[in-house]
Amino acid sequence: MIVASHLSQRYPGGYEAIKDVSFEITAGQMVFLTGHSGAGKTTLVKLIASIERPTGGSLVVNGQNLSALRRSALPYVRRHLGMVFQDRKLLFDRSALDNVMFPLHIAGMPRRDALRRAQAALDKVGLLAREKAMPITLSGGEQQRLAIARAVVNRPTVLLADEPTGNLDPESAAAVFELFADFNRVGVTVVVATHDQDWIARSRPRVLRLDHGRLL
Amino acid sequence: MIAWLTQHRVALVSAFRRLAAMPLNTLLSLLVIGIALTVPGAAYVLLDNLRDLGRNASGVQQISLFMQIDAGKKEVAEIENRLRGLAGSQWRFVARDDALKRLQASEGLADIVASLPRNPLPDAFVVEPSDAGPEALEMLRKEIAGWPKVAHVQLDSAWVKRFDAFLRLGKLVMWLLAGIFGGGLVAVTFNTIRLQVLAQAAEIEVARMIGATDAFIRRPFYYFGALQGALGGLLAAGLVAGALRLLAAPVDELAGLYGGSFALAGPGPLDAAVLAAGGGLLGWLGAQLSVSLSLRKFD
Ligand SMILES: Nc1ncnc2c1ncn2[C@@H]1O[C@H](COP(=O)(O)OP(=O)(O)OP(=O)(O)O)[C@@H](O)[C@H]1O
Ligand SMILES: [Mg+2]
Numbered sequence: 001m002i003v004a005s006h007l008s009q010r011y012p013g014g015y016e017a018i019k020d021v022s023f024e025i026t027a028g029q030m031v032f033l034t035g036h037s038g039a040g041k042t043t044l045v046k047l048i049a050s051i052e053r054p055t056g057g058s059l060v061v062n063g064q065n066l067s068a069l070r071r072s073a074l075p076y077v078r079r080h081l082g083m084v085f086q087d088r089k090l091l092f093d094r095s096a097l098d099n100v101m102f103p104l105h106i107a108g109m110p111r112r113d114a115l116r117r118a119q120a121a122l123d124k125v126g127l128l129a130r131e132k133a134m135p136i137t138l139s140g141g142e143q144q145r146l147a148i149a150r151a152v153v154n155r156p157t158v159l160l161a162d163e164p165t166g167n168l169d170p171e172s173a174a175a176v177f178e179l180f181a182d183f184n185r186v187g188v189t190v191v192v193a194t195h196d197q198d199w200i201a202r203s204r205p206r207v208l209r210l211d212h213g214r215l216l
Numbered sequence: 217m218i219a220w221l222t223q224h225r226v227a228l229v230s231a232f233r234r235l236a237a238m239p240l241n242t243l244l245s246l247l248v249i250g251i252a253l254t255v256p257g258a259a260y261v262l263l264d265n266l267r268d269l270g271r272n273a274s275g276v277q278q279i280s281l282f283m284q285i286d287a288g289k290k291e292v293a294e295i296e297n298r299l300r301g302l303a304g305s306q307w308r309f310v311a312r313d314d315a316l317k318r319l320q321a322s323e324g325l326a327d328i329v330a331s332l333p334r335n336p337l338p339d340a341f342v343v344e345p346s347d348a349g350p351e352a353l354e355m356l357r358k359e360i361a362g363w364p365k366v367a368h369v370q371l372d373s374a375w376v377k378r379f380d381a382f383l384r385l386g387k388l389v390m391w392l393l394a395g396i397f398g399g400g401l402v403a404v405t406f407n408t409i410r411l412q413v414l415a416q417a418a419e420i421e422v423a424r425m426i427g428a429t430d431a432f433i434r435r436p437f438y439y440f441g442a443l444q445g446a447l448g449g450l451l452a453a454g455l456v457a458g459a460l461r462l463l464a465a466p467v468d469e470l471a472g473l474y475g476g477s478f479a480l481a482g483p484g485p486l487d488a489a490v491l492a493a494g495g496g497l498l499g500w501l502g503a504q505l506s507v508s509l510s511l512r513k514f515d
Binding site for chain 1: 220223226418419421422423424425426427429430432
């Protein structure tokens with residue numbers, strides 16, 4: 001599902017955030033990505049999400065070699081991936097429902113179908129009652145679940161989440177992790193970058209540990 | 217196909233929504249664009265009316281044909297023959313004796329005419345050609361000048377030529393104005409779109425990261441630019457029409473003083489469509505330039 005070999009990422013300033021990283025994540029796995037702040041977690045997630053393009057090595061996601069793809073092909077790759085951003089990136093000028101409909105809208109789905117799908121996704125994260133709410137009026141945990149609903153609404157094969165429980169109290173965090181476990185149970189490959197050692201200790205998932213851009 | 221149609225409809229709807237979302241901005245932009253298009257639009261309508269005026273006022277164009285002084289009846293008959301061959305043209309013969317009599321009848325000239333040893337005037341024809349266009353007149357003049365025993369052909373339409381040259385100059389000025397104000401329209405659109413891209417930076421950033429194509433992101437801005445330009449064009453047509461309506465009464469009065477009747481012709485539906493299409497095209501161009509530049513920072 002996700003195969004990285006000798007993957008590296010050097011930012012324009014010259015800093016190498018990912019150094020010679022190789023791993024394989026098979027379909028349906030749930031993998032946690034940990035490491036100190038600045039270790040390169042966000043960078044690796046963005047590489048998998050094809051938001052950043054690798055400067056070295058190769059990365060194959062869903063059978064497509066991201067480093068070999070043309071720029072114009074990237075949007076279509078991204079549509080099969082769900083991404084929960086570290087800073088959520090919700091759109092504050094529209095309702096929760098419209099936020100969730102946005103990816104479907106981008107994919108050109110007719111409004112009626114999109115509406116039904118978006119409501120199902122909101123229901124899944126327990127926010128259907130708040131579909132008309134503006135994101136700013138939602139609590140941190142609710143915003144995070146809204147971001148997850150947006151990430152899963154296009155039924156991705158791979159769900160990527162970057163620090164999804166940052167700033168959440170333990171209960172909200174547990175709810176979020178439970179959600180990921182649910183998606184994983186129905187076959188979605190899940191990659192979660194997190195500092196949260198508690199959850200890792202409890203559920204003993206597969207862990208990839210980054211240190212200064214290298215895989216330990 | 218359905219997805220493609222949906223995307224275009226979505227882009228158009230979102231363009232309209234953006235126009236409606238900021239009514240004051242929209243109104244100001246439309247005014248600027250409308251006024252920018254009013255200037256060349258008004259120039260065009262003015263030239264159009266002047267051309268009509270020129271056509272009406274000149275009424276009959278005349279060519280005066282003077283025979284050589286020794287031309288006899290036979291030669292005159294030959295010329296008459298040839299004039300008859302000019303389809304649609306009217307002409308009248310002015311015999312040299314008649315011309316002299318008329319001269320004698322004029323105040324103050326009688327003495328001079330009486331002192332002349334013999335009639336210095338030639339036989340002449342006054343021709344009113346059917347086609348009074350400057351080029352046609354000039355061609356006819358050349359042709360007649362080549363006829364036998366014709367001494368001189370005079371086009372009584374020097375002013376027609378001058379008027380025509382003036383109209384050509386006017387047309388050039390109009391195109392210059394159109395160029396300048398069209399450039400202004402592109403600049404205004406460029407700026408509006410740039411501000412919009414800035415205002416929607418968050419949406420654009422997210423859209424890109426979750427699978428929006430370049431076309432998806434650009435399309436609403438193109439529609440917006442074109443829509444704004446087209447509406448500005450319609451506004452310009454309205455402004456020109458309004459100005460003409462204000463001018464109608466005074467022009468009528470003026471025409472009455474000169475014993476004529478002349479009504480200003482306003483911009484018709486076709487003119488309005490041309491203005492709207494031109495505005496739309498320029499708006500699209502401005503949006504294209506702006507989006508290409510503004511979106512660079514998202515790469
Ligand atoms: N756009 C960028 N340009 C240059 N350097 C960057 C850029 N993004 C990240 N870096 C650098 O790359 C390194 C890894 O950053 P990254 O965001 O991947 O870390 P992280 O593991 O997600 O950290 P955190 O836990 O704080 O979110 C950091 O040293 C960071 O300064
Ligand atoms: Mg990070």
